[in-house]
Amino acid sequence: xxxxxxxxxxxxxxxxxxxxxxxxxxxxxxxxxxxxxxxxxxxxxxxxxxxxxxxxxxxxxxxxxxxxxxxxxxxxxxxxxxxxxxxxxxxxxxxx
Amino acid sequence: xxxxxxxxxxxxxxxxxxxxxxxxxxxxxxxxxxxxxxxxxxxxxxxxxxxxxxxxxxxxxxxxxxxxxxxxxxxxxxxxxxxxxxxxxxxxxxxxxxxxxxxxxxxxxxxxxxxxxxxxxxxxxxxxxxxxxxxxxxxxxxxxxxxxxxxxxxxxxxxxxxxxxxxxxxxxxxxxxx
Numbered sequence: 001x002x003x004x005x006x007x008x009x010x011x012x013x014x015x016x017x018x019x020x021x022x023x024x025x026x027x028x029x030x031x032x033x034x035x036x037x038x039x040x041x042x043x044x045x046x047x048x049x050x051x052x053x054x055x056x057x058x059x060x061x062x063x064x065x066x067x068x069x070x071x072x073x074x075x076x077x078x079x080x081x082x083x084x085x086x087x088x089x090x091x092x093x094x095x096x
Numbered sequence: 097x098x099x100x101x102x103x104x105x106x107x108x109x110x111x112x113x114x115x116x117x118x119x120x121x122x123x124x125x126x127x128x129x130x131x132x133x134x135x136x137x138x139x140x141x142x143x144x145x146x147x148x149x150x151x152x153x154x155x156x157x158x159x160x161x162x163x164x165x166x167x168x169x170x171x172x173x174x175x176x177x178x179x180x181x182x183x184x185x186x187x188x189x190x191x192x193x194x195x196x197x198x199x200x201x202x203x204x205x206x207x208x209x210x211x212x213x214x215x216x217x218x219x220x221x222x223x224x225x226x227x228x229x230x231x232x233x234x235x236x237x238x239x240x241x242x243x244x245x246x247x248x249x250x251x252x253x254x255x256x257x258x259x260x261x262x263x264x265x266x267x268x269x270x271x272x273x274x
């Protein structure tokens with residue numbers, strides 16, 4: 001195999017390595033950003049209820065525990081607002 | 097927090113896919129526009145690597161939703177448009193653009209069978225799929241309202257968008273000296 005071809009292949013391998021490394025680095029940075037955002041309670045979907053496993057919402061009409069995400073999710077907040085017509089149905093409890 | 101891990105993975109992978117696809121489109125337009133005389137091999141290798149990385153990020157973005165207990169999505173929900181009914185039409189726009197990116201990306205390896213000229217014509221639709229991906233991320237993206245996301249998107253998308261606009265502009269005729 002000619003040295004030129006070997007050099008080209010090495011160059012292509014190097015470019016692939018750079019792309020993979022940059023991709024992994026950006027993914028980890030974004031993952032950390034979103035995780036921290038969630039942990040400090042500033043997640044755009046969860047809002048302040050993200051800070052915890054601290055807040056859980058239970059409903060007598062739905063025995064399965066609803067996710068914190070429903071607090072600000074448009075589609076699911078419609079359901080929430082429907083259920084709040086009868087305040088006794090929805091109980092929000094704080095856990096330590 | 098553990099219950100949200102799949103969701104965080106999906107969100108991060110979606111943003112990575114957006115940034116990678118923007119870079120791939122930008123490099124592709126630079127190659128096609130012949131604005132760079134040298135480093136043709138480097139650009140082609142970079143374009144291919146960025147495109148493959150985009151496809152992997154798209155797959156991770158979608159597949160991670162299968163593990164999300166809140167969305168509780170099925171394979172059909174994340175692969176077939178208008179099945180899930182979640183945040184439509186943004187979800188379906190994302191699914192269609194994802195499939196188009198996959199199809200056009202894989203078609204590169206069959207371009208001799210397809211015919212190079214025909215493949216080049218079809219390959220131009222990648223830009224449309226990329227634009228649809230941007231619409232999907234801005235319409236449905238959980239982080240679409242955050243300043244860091246908008247900054248990331250601007251840095252990644254705007255240069256490629258400028259290249260696309262410049263490429264699509266009709267070339268101005270050079271005035272003849274008479």
